[in-house]
Amino acid sequence: MASKQMALLLKNKFFVIITLLCFVVLLSQCSNKDKNLSKETTQKDTATCSSKKINPNGDSELALLMRKMLQSSASLKEMIKQGKLPDKFPEEFLKIHTAKPTDSETKKASFDGFAANYLDNLNTLYHSPKEELTQNYNAVINSCVSCHSEHCPGPIKAIKKLTITK
Ligand code: HEC
Structure with a gap:
């Protein structure tokens, strides 16, 4: 028991x-x-350049343009993964040369060279044959990263995520 x-x-x-x-x-x-x-x-x-959380002057023209570029890249990525050609070339991104940054010192002497390289690659992408879409798209993303490694390292991680890997 x-x-x-x-x-x-x-x-x-x-x-x-x-x-x-x-x-x-x-x-x-x-x-x-x-x-x-x-x-x-x-x-x-940390997806912004400076550690300053709030910009007293509001978001700069360049920062707003960059956010549009980020969004546009994300939707391009989805389209290209489905083998589709993008729509018309986004003319507004030509403003990258003249758009005002948060700090006047942000744009160093090399900025325009990087910007021209980015726009060149973007132009190639919008005119590329179907089988070269992925490769040309990734070249655009690389030109974002090149400029950012010198001018604004904060968002690099987020930008690299836009690369199409196979
Ligand atoms: C020619 C140089 C250059 C190129 C090319 C470039 N950027 Fe930028 N980016 C900058 C600079 C400078 C800033 C900071 C803008 C500011 O603070 O006013 C910035 C800011 C940003 C930001 C932060 C915006 C915010 O909210 O403050 C994001 C996100 C970004 N870029 C994404 C991209 C993407 C995506 C691409 C490519 C499609 C790209 N950038 C290409 C220089 C560049």
Whole structure:
């Protein structure tokens, strides 16, 4: 009789331990998710050039143009992955040469060279045969990265994500 009770008690303990273990596993998964989330948000925060969070003069003309370029690249990527040719050349991106940056010192002497290289690659992409779309698109993204490595390293990680890998 006593040994039967012992067995029952052990069985109960066993279940309690299993239940506890399940909770521990669940909890650790939740906290992992939180960590990933905060990583994403910090990446978003560093997607601008300067560490200054709020620009007192509002977003610069160049920063706004860049955001459009980022969005446009993301939709180009999706189109090209489906083998589609992009629409008309985005004339507004020609303004990259004259658009005013947040800080007047941001545009160094090499800026216009990088900008011309980017526009050249973009032009090639918009006139490229279907089988060269991916390659020409990636060349555009590389020209974003080249300029950014000298002028504005913050968003490089986000820009590199736009590369089409196969
Ligand atoms: C010729 C140099 C140059 C090229 C090419 C270039 N960028 Fe930029 N980018 C800059 C500079 C400089 C800034 C900072 C603008 C400012 O703070 O006023 C910037 C800012 C940005 C920002 C941050 C905007 C914000 O919200 O503050 C993003 C995102 C960005 N660029 C994406 C891109 C993408 C995508 C491409 C290519 C399609 C690209 N850039 C090509 C120089 C360049």
